[in-house]
Amino acid sequence: MSTERYDRQLRLWGPEGQRRVSECRVLAFGATPSTCEALKNLILGGIKSFHLVDDALLASPSRPDARARCLSELFEIEIDAEMDSTSTVAEACVKGLARLNPDVGGTWTKSSARGSVNIAESLTQSEGVDVVLVDGWWVGDEYIQELEAWALKRGDVVLATTRACGLFAECKTSANARWVMENVTPEGSVTKDLRLMNPWSELQAYVEMKTSDLDRLDAAAFKHVPFVALLASAAAQCGTSDRRAVKDALTSMRRGLDEENFDEAFANMRYAWTDTGAVTPEIEALTRDRRAIELTAESDKGWFLAAGLREFISSEGCLPLEGSIPDMISTTESYVELQRLYADKANRDACVVWQSAIKRAARVGYIGDLITEQDAKTFCKHCRHVRFMTWRTMADELDPSTSVTSGAATLLKDAISDPSKTVSAFIFAAFRAASAFRGPGGRDPGVEPESVIDSETGLPMSQDAFVSRDAEVLHDHMTRDVLQPRGIKLDQSTAKIADDVLYEYTRYGNGQLNAVGSIIGGIASQEIIKLVTRQYIPMTQRLIYDGVHSTTTLLF
Amino acid sequence: MSRLDVDARPPGAVDVMLKRAGRFTGPDFDPSEDISSVLRAVRVLVVGAGGLGCELLKGLAMSGFGNVDVIDMDTIDVSNLNRQFLFRSEDVGKSKAETAARRTRERVPTCEVTAHHGRIEDKEDGWYRQFDIIALGLDSLEARAYINSVCCGFLEYDEDGNVDPTTIKPLVDGGTEGFKGHARVIVPGMTPCFHCTMWLFPPQTTFPLCTLAETPRSAAHCIEYAKLIQWPAERHGETFDPDVVEHMTWVYKKALKRAETFGIEGVTYSHTQGVTKNIIPAIPSTNAIIAAACVIETLKIATMCAKGMNNYIMYVGTDGVYSHTVEYERDPMCVMCSPGIAHSVSAYATLRDFMSSIVAAHPDSLSEPSVSYRGKNLYLRGVLEDQFVDNLTARMVDLMGGRTEGLVVVNDKKMKKTSMRVRVSLSG
Structure with a gap:
């Protein structure tokens, strides 16, 4: 049943990835469209459990909008006969969300943002927490930094935050630095690691065997000599520096014009002079990183593998073989033989790296997860794309003085002056300014109080006048609380764009659209899946979504 | 759902946005207090009630659209449940269109959702004319091309090559595969149609029969051989149905045996399903992102509350998050949508x-x-x-x-x- 249910995702991250998903416990703060839509995707994907925190009541005198908010913008919500006006939105959401997947359990707590870290701590004691999902508006920029600090101290806990207002939104994840090495090679990677320029001895023997008697082969056999053999033979005859000669050699080997294997050889001719085992500067830097040299008992296993790779490179002068070959015209026998040749060599190379890594691990008394042969195989297969990733902290970006020392302030300044990023940079600034606008327990920009009276005329204000007034205040906050402390001044053209973005932000009246929640919550849940499965390459930067122009931009 | 009265849609974020003027609105945006009168008048057709279709229905209903139709010929399968969230285990075997419409109506009673269980090709061209916007949640190129051809067929041009705006039927299209997807807006006659940008879709890989028969080299070759050659030879008169477990098992076993004979590895039951049903991996998050982008564009077309997307966004989530919004250009010679x-x-x-x-x-x-x-x-x-x-x-x-000089219309099968x-x- 569950294999069938998860079939379409098992084809992406496999049983091991799914096992990691099925053990994942998610703690979410804020019953908002973004978090609920993110939860929806995680629940459908088959996480273990989720816990939702929000103090809003289905109907509350202090927040008469609470009920409207949940019914208009939250889809997975179920209000049953047991619930009344003192029930929480969180309870109704959990009830609705839990229907999505019978395998996943959901619970809730009624609490305000102030108690977030305590809740995280006590849930960790009772059930455990692997992922913290936070609505940035609900928790606020201040508490979110506390929550992040808490999560990072827990080691493996990851945090994802989203925030949305109208057609604008942002998403950021936080995690401790980590290796990524599974499923990191981009699909349809164009270069195949064929090693035709400097074949190893078994491949040389294969090429020799397949091409020594070319002239005596019957027509059918001739048309089925794999292009790899043809090309390697041509290259061996005339050296790889003379490209013209390789082409001529191939042409002279040919009998007619209908041999598809020769067509493939011509199409792949660049492999005759491309050193596919060459060490890239990225790998050079990674294997010579201080952490791959000064190994300790506490080092991450990735650094032992990187050290093993360094040793392999220095003795072999090239990277370990990737090990797979593309489909090509061939007889079954020749193809399977060739396939095995490449796979065996890749396994041998990985084994050398593995031996070196575990020897080093034993030497320093490594205490981490077992370094398996499979780890080494994965590492070597993807060695062109494996990486050690680091995240900026929330404080680096949100706290004005820290952002100056972390360099984020400069990056924000650069983004403002880059026309392709200006709007997004001001969306980031608008979210921060809105936090300052609201202050503790206050009103969000553009949210109408009971009545809006023009102080001069005594008449109700028009929507336009009200939005303009709030937008001006928001603008002051942006200048004073966001830009000035970061040493950013606007010129005339960027000031006009800032003005437009802040007006638009205010126009939305802090409204969270279900569809924008789907997008930003969707992105957050996708990042969580990548971090939990430890597959694919996670996003480390802050993402800004601009629904007006339908773009996403990475800041910092 | 009880206790709380949901007959009237309570005002939400969309209502606030629509009642106020903005700085990035589309041409002739008219702020209005009464969202339902604006959006109830718009008729939207959702084509496909699968992964994208469920998300489209949810998004449209939650955005205040009040008059939505959905068409799909499929029934619900267990493997849909990891993302098609309007369906539950007990719905397996039922009509996707009908179940999705019912669930959406139950949650959002202000949205009238009409289900059509059937093939898109079985509807008259004129049937499509009644909708103002068509949102596509499809997984096949053929179905997209079909709807595109219907909508382009509505276009009328004057002799100077200017399109009659009343004949334009906007299309909003989404597509996903694993962590990747695209969303696009097609205003036939104004922006590129499917046919203008056919090159975006890579040709499907098919294996030459002689490879399958004589020199199989991969698991897929063995599976295709079992399905295309062995099935009709050994089970004549029977049509291979990928949804019948016995059929799939038969093909799997034949393929496995063939693979063993040739020393080929990798034939599994799951891979057999993947090859014979041309399964595209699918996850809920990508569907949510892409469908919501389509919903937002539909809302923009209907209300002009913000500038429309111009005109294509691709999304890739495998290496960080990368999206690219690009303005593709019409093919002035396009046989589908050009003035002539x-x-x-x-x-x-x-x-x-x-x-x-x-x-x-x-x-x-x-x-x-x-x-x-x-x-x-x-x-x-x-x-x-x-x-x-x-x-x-x-x-x-x-x-x-x-x-x-004159405009001549040429048809050809x-x-x-x-x-x-x-x-x-x-x-x-």
Whole structure:
């Protein structure tokens, strides 16, 4: 049943990835469209459990909008006969969300943002927490930094935050630095690691065997000599520096014009002079990183593998073989033989790296997860794309003085002056300014109080006048609380764009659209899946979504 | 759902956005207090009630749309449940369109959702005309091309090549595969249609039969052989049905045996399903992101609350998050949506001369054309063909009432439902 249910995702991250998903416990703060839509995707994907925190009541005198908010913008919500006006939105959401997947359990707590870290701590004691999902508006920029600090101290806990207002939104994840090495090679990677320029001895023997008697082969056999053999033979005859000669050699080997294997050889001719085992500067830097040299008992296993790779490179002068070959015209026998040749060599190379890594691990008394042969195989297969990733902290970006020392302030300044990023940079600034606008327990920009009276005329204000007034205040906050402390001044053209973005932000009246929640919550849940499965390459930067122009931009 | 009255849709974030002027609104945006009157009047057709379709229905209903139709021919399968969230285990086997419509109505009673369980090709072209916007949640190129051809078929141009705006049917299209997806807005006659950007879709890989039969090299080759060659040879009269477990198991076992004979690895039951059903991996997050992008564009088209996307966004989530919004350009020669392809023939050309010259100029689209001018058939293939044979030797200039320029419409079974618009000039 569950294999069938998860079939379409098992084809992406496999049983091991799914096992990691099925053990994942998610703690979410804020019953908002973004978090609920993110939860929806995680629940459908088959996480273990989720816990939702929000103090809003289905109907509350202090927040008469609470009920409207949940019914208009939250889809997975179920209000049953047991619930009344003192029930929480969180309870109704959990009830609705839990229907999505019978395998996943959901619970809730009624609490305000102030108690977030305590809740995280006590849930960790009772059930455990692997992922913290936070609505940035609900928790606020201040508490979110506390929550992040808490999560990072827990080691493996990851945090994802989203925030949305109208057609604008942002998403950021936080995690401790980590290796990524599974499923990191981009699909349809164009270069195949064929090693035709400097074949190893078994491949040389294969090429020799397949091409020594070319002239005596019957027509059918001739048309089925794999292009790899043809090309390697041509290259061996005339050296790889003379490209013209390789082409001529191939042409002279040919009998007619209908041999598809020769067509493939011509199409792949660049492999005759491309050193596919060459060490890239990225790998050079990674294997010579201080952490791959000064190994300790506490080092991450990735650094032992990187050290093993360094040793392999220095003795072999090239990277370990990737090990797979593309489909090509061939007889079954020749193809399977060739396939095995490449796979065996890749396994041998990985084994050398593995031996070196575990020897080093034993030497320093490594205490981490077992370094398996499979780890080494994965590492070597993807060695062109494996990486050690680091995240900026929330404080680096949100706290004005820290952002100056972390360099984020400069990056924000650069983004403002880059026309392709200006709007997004001001969306980031608008979210921060809105936090300052609201202050503790206050009103969000553009949210109408009971009545809006023009102080001069005594008449109700028009929507336009009200939005303009709030937008001006928001603008002051942006200048004073966001830009000035970061040493950013606007010129005339960027000031006009800032003005437009802040007006638009205010126009939305802090409204969270279900569809924008789907997008930003969707992105957050996708990042969580990548971090939990430890597959694919996670996003480390802050993402800004601009629904007006339908773009996403990475800041910092 | 009880206790709380949900008959009237309570005001939400969309309502606030729509009642206020903005700085990034589209042309003629008219702020309005009454969202339901604006959005209830708009009729949206959702094509497909699968992963994207469920998300589209949810998003449209939650955005205040009040009049939505959904069409899908499929029934619910267990493997849908990891993302098609309007369905539950107990719905397996039921109609996707009907179940999705019912669930959406239950949650959002203010949204009238009408289900159509059936094939898109079985609806008359005119049926599609009643909708204002068509949102596509499909997984096949053929189905997209079909709806595109229907909508482009509605277009009417004047003789200067200006499109009649009342004949435009906007399309919003989404597509996903694993962590990747795209969303696009097609305003036929104004922005590129599917056919203009056909190159975006890579050709599907098919294996030559001789490879399958004589030199299989991969698990997929063995599976295809079992399905295409062994099945009809050994189970004649029976049609292979990928949804019947016994059929799938049969193909799997045959493929496995063949693979063992040839020393090929990798034939599994799951892989057999993947190859025979052409399964595309799918996850809820990508569907949510792409469908919501489509919903937002639908809302923009309906209300002008913000500028529309221009005109294509691709999303890739495998390496960080990367998206690219790009303005593709129309193919001025597009046989689906262009005002007309300029084609000149001699002033003395007969209809037969014209027909052979236009076929020679567009051999990919035409082989046996039918031709009409100003709504009147000049040549029609099929049972009535005899009536038109005399026209073949008539001069074009006479058939066009003495004019030397004009818009001629050419149909051909090679182009399925679309017409080719030809701006003919008779010269020289």
